[in-house]
Amino acid sequence: MEHLTGQTPATRSHLGPFDITIGIVGHPTTPDVAWSDKQLQVLKDIGLNTLQLSIAWSWRPAGEVLNLENLDDPALAGEWRRRAGQAERFGFRALAHFGLPMGPQTDATTCIMDPQVRDNYARRLSRFMHDFPSVNDVLIYTYDQLAWLCSEFGDCPRCHGVPLHERLTPFLEAMVDAICAVRPAARLWWEPWELSAGQTYAVTERIRPNHFGLICHSTIAEVQFVNTTDLWFRNLARLAHMRGIPMIGEGFFGGSGEDVAPLTHLPCPRLVHQQLNALHHAPGVVGIKEYYGFVPDHLSVNLRLLSGYLHAPDAPFDELAGLAAEPYGAAVHEQLLQAWELASQAIEFFPWDASWALRRIFELGPHVPYQSIPTASWMTPAWQSNRRGFYLVTDRNQQHPWLLEDVALRARLASSRFADSARLLQEASAKTVLPEDVQRQADQVHAAAQTSLALAEGLFRQIGHG
Numbered sequence: 084m085e086h087l088t089g090q091t092p093a094t095r096s097h098l099g100p101f102d103i104t105i106g107i108v109g110h111p112t113t114p115d116v117a118w119s120d121k122q123l124q125v126l127k128d129i130g131l132n133t134l135q136l137s138i139a140w141s142w143r144p145a146g147e148v149l150n151l152e153n154l155d156d157p158a159l160a161g162e163w164r165r166r167a168g169q170a171e172r173f174g175f176r177a178l179a180h181f182g183l184p185m186g187p188q189t190d191a192t193t194c195i196m197d198p199q200v201r202d203n204y205a206r207r208l209s210r211f212m213h214d215f216p217s218v219n220d221v222l223i224y225t226y227d228q229l230a231w232l233c234s235e236f237g238d239c240p241r242c243h244g245v246p247l248h249e250r251l252t253p254f255l256e257a258m259v260d261a262i263c264a265v266r267p268a269a270r271l272w273w274e275p276w277e278l279s280a281g282q283t284y285a286v287t288e289r290i291r292p293n294h295f296g297l298i299c300h301s302t303i304a305e306v307q308f309v310n311t312t313d314l315w316f317r318n319l320a321r322l323a324h325m326r327g328i329p330m331i332g333e334g335f336f337g338g339s340g341e342d343v344a345p346l347t348h349l350p351c352p353r354l355v356h357q358q359l360n361a362l363h364h365a366p367g368v369v370g371i372k373e374y375y376g377f378v379p380d381h382l383s384v385n386l387r388l389l390s391g392y393l394h395a396p397d398a399p400f401d402e403l404a405g406l407a408a409e410p411y412g413a414a415v416h417e418q419l420l421q422a423w424e425l426a427s428q429a430i431e432f433f434p435w436d437a438s439w440a441l442r443r444i445f446e447l448g449p450h451v452p453y454q455s456i457p458t459a460s461w462m463t464p465a466w467q468s469n470r471r472g473f474y475l476v477t478d479r480n481q482q483h484p485w486l487l488e489d490v491a492l493r494a495r496l497a498s499s500r501f502a503d504s505a506r507l508l509q510e511a512s513a514k515t516v517l518p519e520d521v522q523r524q525a526d527q528v529h530a531a532a533q534t535s536l537a538l539a540e541g542l543f544r545q546i547g548h549g
């Protein structure tokens with residue numbers, strides 16, 4: 084990318100499709116993963132060139148850093164210094180991720196139009212860049228991650244009547260200036276999470292592009308294994324590219340994700356491939372970021388596929404899947420490929436778009452209590468606009484029996500594919516050279532089959548079809 088000349092990571096480890104490939108050590112389901120040499124070497128070998136310094140999830144799994152304020156704790160700051168040193172030693176770039184301005188989800192309590200708030204975060208970011216000289220870049224969220232913004236329709240005397248994109252643009256530019264004052268080559272990455280499509284386009288059209296970049300979910304709604312890119316993502320990437328702003332796309336590339344958690348070994352390499360391909364072919368995208376995290380000790384078939392893709396992005400999927408199957412032994416090669424394809428289809432048939440609240444449904448096991456589709460919505464621009472066009476159910480609870488039937492039919496179809504996959508995996512576990520790995524896949528796919536069936540049966544009963 085011409086606009087990255089002179090700033091392309093020197094640590095790029097291969098000639099893959101992306102300039103920047105960001106990993107996370109551990110994930111919210113398995114957060115307590117040491118930044119050991121062994122773990123980092125696995126991530127290096129996969130082909131990643133950048134590590135985020137903490138999981139940075141809203142409920143702070145393992146008590147890790149989420150906001151700049153957390154670094155006031157000497158123990159957390161010390162651990163970050165150690166991690167930054169580890170990243171540097173292994174030749175990774177280091178990315179710091181913060182939500183700011185930090186505050187409760189109440190209107191007009193933390194205000195980016197308040198000069199004191201802006202100065203406080205500019206000072207904190209400058210100090211951070213000074214205190215952590217080996218950290219290359221900073222990513223900030225301005226919504227969620229304990230950060231919230233005043234609504235122009237609320238009662239903040241500074242923000243009332245001023246559109247969000249007009250307030251955010253100078254605030255973000257001030258944060259860029261704060262990090263570049265200390266480190267002139269640094270880049271501030273911004274995740275426009277919770278903004279409407281129109282607001283993200285408006286900020287991208289008007290912001291000063293130098294030393295600024297975007298990191299985005301693969302859709303305006305969420306990252307999911309089944310999602311590739313949507314029109315919003317492609318529009319924003321193209322618009323950013325025209326303005327000389329690099330953009331990084333997020334996906335689930337390991338064995339777990341926020342949708343399928345707490346499962347950590349759901350084998351769906353084709354879905355990993357689809358996400359990577361879509362991001363690769365979106366004009367303006369310079370990198371990828373794992374959105375949930377990796378547990379290197381759980382080297383899954385999905386991670387093997389990611390590694391294969393980063394090293395040979397133009398190889399056909401069948402070839403990459405075949406390579407991912409090799410370590411399991413020739414006796415189970417075809418069986419595993421079939422099982423993984425069935426599991427991929429099952430995840431695709433599952434009705435993820437019914438409600439945001441269906442993510443993490445596999446936590447419920449075979450006891451799904453839903454008599455209707457659970458609602459989920461928040462008072463943010465994206466939830467009040469674009470996400471209503473993505474989920475069947477948000478905050479309105481008018482659920483026609485045909486809607487419940489649609490979800491039940493799809494959940495039952497998913498369940499039958501999961502069950503077929505689990506049977507193949509169970510058979511393969513007796514013949515493979517990696518029995519523990521395949522048994523774990525079989526158990527997790529079986530669990531997904533049970534939960535999907537329970538969801539379907541409950542809804543069928545509710546509408547009198549069961």
Ligand SMILES: [Zn+2]
Pocket residue numbers: 191193194195196197233239240241242243
């Ligand atoms: Zn305000």
